[in-house]
Amino acid sequence: MEANQNLMSQITQTCRASGQPFYISEEDQAFYEKMEVDIPRLSPVERMRRRLAFRNERNLYHRKCDLCKKEIVAMYDSDSPYTVYCQTCWWSDSWDPKSFAQEIDFSRSFFDQYAELMKKVPRISLMNKDHVNAEYGNFTLRNKDSYLLTTSAECEEAFYTKRSWNCRSIADCSNCSQCELCYETLDSQNCYNCAWLQNSSDSTDCTLGYNLKGCKNCFACFNLANQSYCIYNEKYSKSEYEEKLKELKEDLPAEIEKFLSLNMIPRKFMDAINVENCSGDAVYNSKNSRYCFDVTHLEDCKFVFDATHIKDAYDVNNDDHSELEYEVGGSEANYMHRFSDICWFNKYLTYCNLCFNSEYLFGCVGMKKGKYCILNKEYSKEEYESLMIRVVAHMKKTGEWGEFFPMGLSPFAYNETVAQDYFPVTKEEALSKGLKWKEDVEKTAYQGPKLLPPPDAKEAGPEVTKSIFTCNVSGKLYKITPQELALYKKLDVPLPQKAPEQRFKERMARKNPRMLWVRPCSDCGVQMETVYSPKRPEKVLCEACYLKTVY
Secondary structure, eight states, X not given: OOOSOOTTTOEEEEOTTTOOEEEEOHHHHHHHXXXXXXXXXXXXXXXXXXXXXXXOOSOOEEEEOTTTOXXXXXXXXTTOSSOEEOHHHHHSSSSOGGXXXXXXXXXSOHHHHHHHHHHHSOEESOOEESOBSOOSEEXXXXXXXXXXXXXXXXXXXXXXXXXXXXXXXXXXXXXEESOEEEESOEEEESOEEEEEEESOBSOBSXXXXXXXXXXEEEEEEEEEESOEEEETTEEOOHHHHHHHHHHHGGGHHHHHHHHHTXXXXXXXXXXXXXXXXXXXXXXXXXXXXXXXXXXXXXXXXXXXXXXXEEEEEEEEEEEEEEEEEEEEEEEESOEEEEEEESOBSOXXXXXXXXXXXXXXXXXXXXXXXXXXXXXXXXXXXXXXXXXXXXXXXXXXXXXXXXXXXXXXXXXXXXXXXXHHHHSOOOHHHHHHTTOOOOOOOHHHHOOSOOOOOOSOGGGOOGGGGGOXXXXXXXXXXXXXXXXXXXXXXXXTOOOOSSOHHHHHHHHHHTSOOSOOEEEEOTTTOOXXXXXXXXXXXXXXXXXXXXXXXXX
């Protein structure tokens, strides 16, 4: 991943998981010293895999709350060995996380003791705050009349959408903001009535597009700015465009496949806007941030993904408004935060999970407004500081210190988590590494006919919403809700012939990998650090050459 390091000051390490070499620069060493951690023994890729193996976003289940016994939707199946409370019960004062406190046992490994605590302390069913008729959502905030959203906020009438904000009437979108009436749109902002767009902004009435800026009425176009009535980048009059568009839409699925398979579209080496000294992809309004992906407003960061407003942090994913963090996932508004997962509004936390509004915690689970606790047991300030030094020394002796939790401690099966999206493995591979695996019983449980919806949404009647369909790729079952059908009709797009999970996989396959290579610009030959592997067929251009291609 790190091809352009300063060879005079870097350390070469061999990843103990993959066996691949990786490099630690002088700047990295200064950061680790500031965070009071040892230099990592796992590569950045393996560090990311570990964190993502603790994150289940999209696999939701029906089960009962273990406290109030009501039927709920949860990210934990009913056969999970963990205690699971509904959101109301979990946030209530009817239970005390300190009642599960454990004494540290220096004759045993820390992670074994932590695993026991994780199984005792109740876990929250979903992270879905302040929603209205948007029960089926996870890591979401203030959404309305929506279904199966993940990591999204302030959306209305949104379906099967990931990491999007302030959108309305959208379906099957990812990484979008301020969009309305959009379908299968990816990494785009301020778009209206658009479908199958990627890396686009401020565009209206466009179908099939890549890197459109301020465009209107364009079909199957790429790298255009402030253009209208274009088809495959060829300009037409309004009447000619409308006539040609009607003809093309008669076989829209074929046009979709044709456009998405195009390799001749010139690609910019890095999708970035208003950045200084940054590398990665989809980086906006940031400076001094390297190997970062799908981020905005970063400063002095490295190996950060899916995050906003982060400063002075390494190895962070799905985080917002935090500073001084290392090896952290799914968190918000933290300061001096290490090796933790799903912790919000905290200071000085290490090896914690599901902790909120707390400070000075080590190895805690489910704490709310806690202070000076280790394994959920509260100490005086002096006792805490003294004991923490001993715990760290013990973890260094056992080889546990300085890394995120082992994947075997994850409360989820590997194939339930985001790790499977980016680092897919087979069941056999997962089990051989001691990871959990969840079997898919859906196909064997369903005995009905295998149906596909009619392709034309406008011709589909209400009976479509009462049928169970079978994905024509994965064989998984899916339904089309009345709200979805109304949106598809309004957008005038074909009804989906694939299950939501298959659509998600294909949409994410359109994104670039979170890796960097060095390759020459296809035009001028200058060496670039880019997300496009030298083996890929696309024409990849440096900034100067790319700007020459934009109309």
